[in-house]
Amino acid sequence: MAEAMTAPLFEKVALIGIGLIGSSLARVIRRENLANEIIVSTRSAETLKRAEALDLGDAYFQDAAQAVEGADLVVVSVPVGASGTVAKAIAGSLKPGAIVTDVGSTKGSVISQMQPELPDHVHFIPGHPIAGTEHSGPDAGFAELFEGRWCILTPPTGASQEAVSSLTRFWERCGSTVEVMDPEHHDMVLAIVSHLPHIIAYNIVGTADDLEAVTKSEVIKYSASGFRDFTRLAASDPTMWRDVCLHNRDAILEMLARFSEDLSALQRAIRWGDGDKLFELFTRTRAVRRSIIEAGQDIDVPDFGRHVVAHPKKD
Numbered sequence: 233m234a235e236a237m238t239a240p241l242f243e244k245v246a247l248i249g250i251g252l253i254g255s256s257l258a259r260v261i262r263r264e265n266l267a268n269e270i271i272v273s274t275r276s277a278e279t280l281k282r283a284e285a286l287d288l289g290d291a292y293f294q295d296a297a298q299a300v301e302g303a304d305l306v307v308v309s310v311p312v313g314a315s316g317t318v319a320k321a322i323a324g325s326l327k328p329g330a331i332v333t334d335v336g337s338t339k340g341s342v343i344s345q346m347q348p349e350l351p352d353h354v355h356f357i358p359g360h361p362i363a364g365t366e367h368s369g370p371d372a373g374f375a376e377l378f379e380g381r382w383c384i385l386t387p388p389t390g391a392s393q394e395a396v397s398s399l400t401r402f403w404e405r406c407g408s409t410v411e412v413m414d415p416e417h418h419d420m421v422l423a424i425v426s427h428l429p430h431i432i433a434y435n436i437v438g439t440a441d442d443l444e445a446v447t448k449s450e451v452i453k454y455s456a457s458g459f460r461d462f463t464r465l466a467a468s469d470p471t472m473w474r475d476v477c478l479h480n481r482d483a484i485l486e487m488l489a490r491f492s493e494d495l496s497a498l499q500r501a502i503r504w505g506d507g508d509k510l511f512e513l514f515t516r517t518r519a520v521r522r523s524i525i526e527a528g529q530d531i532d533v534p535d536f537g538r539h540v541v542a543h544p545k546k547d
């Protein structure tokens with residue numbers, strides 16, 4: 233009975249892209265015995281060599297088409313702007329009945345890039361683990377990344393329930409809880425909870441960096457304040473976040489417009505000395521933080537930090 237619990241879910245898994253997310257998957261797949269064979273593929277020869285040195289898989293291919301041959305599960309973990317190129321490259325080599333999924337931070341755009349390229353004989357079930365760090369590359373990954381996190385699946389209408397269940401079981405064995413959602417809803421929700429915070433962080437750190445010409449090293453010197461939290465997000469991978477901004481454009485612009493209005497109201501309250509308004513807002517936002525902690529959804533940042541320090545960026 234115990235053996236059935238730990239039996240591999242897939243015979244052969246192909247991981248296309250072996251950065252933070254792909255390499256975390258490789259590690260958890262091996263640790264949890266989720267597949268008999270792990271095939272690793274990535275565009276750059278240097279990254280592929282590094283993945284091999286880290287012993288992340290059983291076979292390594294620069295050519296994604298070769299990598300997916302005979303695979304039961306294909307996980308595409310590349311910057312969202314590269315999804316269409318990858319789908320086109322693998323389309324002709326996919327095994328009938330294979331599940332093709334991705335981990336991209338945007339869903340509408342990934343679906344419109346990948347869906348038209350993929351053959352009808354595969355099950356395309358897009359996904360997004362809500363788990364990550366500001367680090368990238370194969371060294372940055374770790375098997376525990378998905379533990380206690382959400383993973384959102386956005387299956388197209390008419391998708392095979394069996395394929396959705398199979399992918400759900402996979403993510404559950406990685407430690408995540410799965411939620412199914414429409415891609416449009418996903419993109420709107422993620423715009424406010426993930427994309428905007430990163431954009432705001434990039435902006436505030438950029439502004440401080442511009443000011444540094446005037447204040448010299450004071451930005452670094454006094455950064456053990458609120459600014460430091462923003463610098464972690466603003467250290468995230470530039471390619472990944474450029475693609476997120478370009479590929480969730482409408483939802484991000486809508487949220488940014490709302491954010492700007494609220495910022496103007498805050499600016500007005502400060503200008504006119506409206507202490508009540510400031511106090512009311514700060515009390516409301518403090519309650520949001522408390523409910524996140526009560527729901528057990530706060531990320532232990534120091535622990536995260538400690539772990540990723542041991543796995544510095546390498547891509």
Ligand SMILES: NC(=O)C1=CN([C@@H]2O[C@H](COP(=O)(O)OP(=O)(O)OC[C@H]3O[C@@H](n4cnc5c(N)ncnc54)[C@H](O)[C@@H]3O)[C@@H](O)[C@H]2O)C=CC1
Pocket residue numbers: 248249250251252253254273274275276279296309310311312314317318335336337338360361362363364365366367368369370469472476547
């Ligand atoms: N970094 C994070 O915290 C999270 C990222 N994601 C999503 O996961 C995906 C991957 O992100 P990371 O692993 O963080 O990125 P990463 O930069 O660590 O790794 C990306 C990988 O894709 C490869 N790659 C790039 N273009 C390629 C192409 N055309 N063909 C084949 N391989 C290609 C790179 O060589 C690298 O191995 C992105 O779509 C991102 O939006 C999702 C959740 C969290």
Ligand SMILES: O=C(O)C(=O)Cc1ccc(O)cc1
Pocket residue numbers: 336337361362363364365366426465
């Ligand atoms: O590092 C952080 O705080 C993150 O927010 C990680 C992250 C980045 C992108 C995603 O699509 C999901 C999670």
